[in-house]
Amino acid sequence: MNEKKFVYVTYxxxxxxxxxxxxxxxxxxKKYWFGSNFExxxxxxxxxxxxxxxxxPGFQGEIVQFEPxxxxxxxxxxxxxxxxxxxxDIKPQGATAVKLTTTHEGYEIGSxxxxxxxxxxxxxxxxxxxxxxxxxxxxxxxWG
Amino acid sequence: MMDEVFKALADAGRRKLLDELxxxxxxxxxxxxxxxxxxxxxxxKHLAIxxxxxxxxxxxxxxxxxxxxxxxPLNEIYERWINKYESRRLAALSDLKKxxxxxxxxx
Numbered sequence: 001m002n003e004k005k006f007v008y009v010t011y012x013x014x015x016x017x018x019x020x021x022x023x024x025x026x027x028x029x030k031k032y033w034f035g036s037n038f039e040x041x042x043x044x045x046x047x048x049x050x051x052x053x054x055x056x057p058g059f060q061g062e063i064v065q066f067e068p069x070x071x072x073x074x075x076x077x078x079x080x081x082x083x084x085x086x087x088x089d090i091k092p093q094g095a096t097a098v099k100l101t102t103t104h105e106g107y108e109i110g111s112x113x114x115x116x117x118x119x120x121x122x123x124x125x126x127x128x129x130x131x132x133x134x135x136x137x138x139x140x141x142x143w144g
Numbered sequence: 145m146m147d148e149v150f151k152a153l154a155d156a157g158r159r160k161l162l163d164e165l166x167x168x169x170x171x172x173x174x175x176x177x178x179x180x181x182x183x184x185x186x187x188x189k190h191l192a193i194x195x196x197x198x199x200x201x202x203x204x205x206x207x208x209x210x211x212x213x214x215x216x217p218l219n220e221i222y223e224r225w226i227n228k229y230e231s232r233r234l235a236a237l238s239d240l241k242k243x244x245x246x247x248x249x250x251x
Contacts (some may be wrong), residue, residue: 005170007212009201011145101201122219 004107006117010100010125014132016090019098020069022132023088032127042066048074061086082106100125145198149217152197157182158190162199165213172208 012019022028026038035053040046042063050058057079064085065073073087084106093099102125104117152158157180164179165171173191177184191211194200201214226234 007201007203007214008216009198009214010216011198122215125216126219126223
């Protein structure tokens with residue numbers, strides 16, 4: 001196996017529907033994704049494009065899977081990086097919590113964005129959890 | 145959840161297992177056993193404790209069960225006591241320590 005994969009699991013006190021809304025409503029995404037803007041219509045095959053708060057380009061990709069409120073997947077690439085894919089898998093956990101598994105795969109070992117993407121996801125997921133449980137995102141500023 | 149994280153981390157063998165996954169993620173029980181001076185049963189037991197604390201996540205790939213280091217709980221601990229303005233200074237201090245200690249070793 002010559003490619004890297006990240007698997008992140010986080011438990012959030014919310015419902016699958018609310019988590020789905022947070023993952024796919026671009027106004028909500030902006031709140032926990034450190035002010036980034038997202039453009040997409042979420043149709044399979046459509047593009048998704050991130051613009052960071054300072055106006056610089058973020059990632060771009062295409063929608064691969066869109067199955068509310070369980071499974072969301074899109075390709076993810078930046079100018080300096082190969083095409084990778086991120087998948088969000090939502091499973092109810094008991095009556096009041098949700099297990100979110102985020103998988104990001106397709107990295108080649110030693111690729112230069114590897115470390116920053118790894119840290120970026122940990123921060124975005126933590127901010128998402130705070131946003132859903134407390135109604136406000138963490139004030140972490142921008143990525144990195 | 146946080147109690148379980150600290151209990152899971154309070155064992156040198158389990159920290160070594162996390163080191164192994166940090167060095168190379170997505171490994172089977174068998175692959176992990178090759179690098180550790182522990183019985184297969186002990187490694188399996190430690191992995192179960194790490195998984196319960198959400199520090200390790202398993203994914204089935206065909207007939208293989210792969211283990212991944214999940215940094216989410218560690219990030220929560222980090223964010224609880226370290227604020228964003230400190231993180232750059234801490235990274236600079238950590239780099240300084242690494243460079244100086246590396247030099248010591250070489251001399």
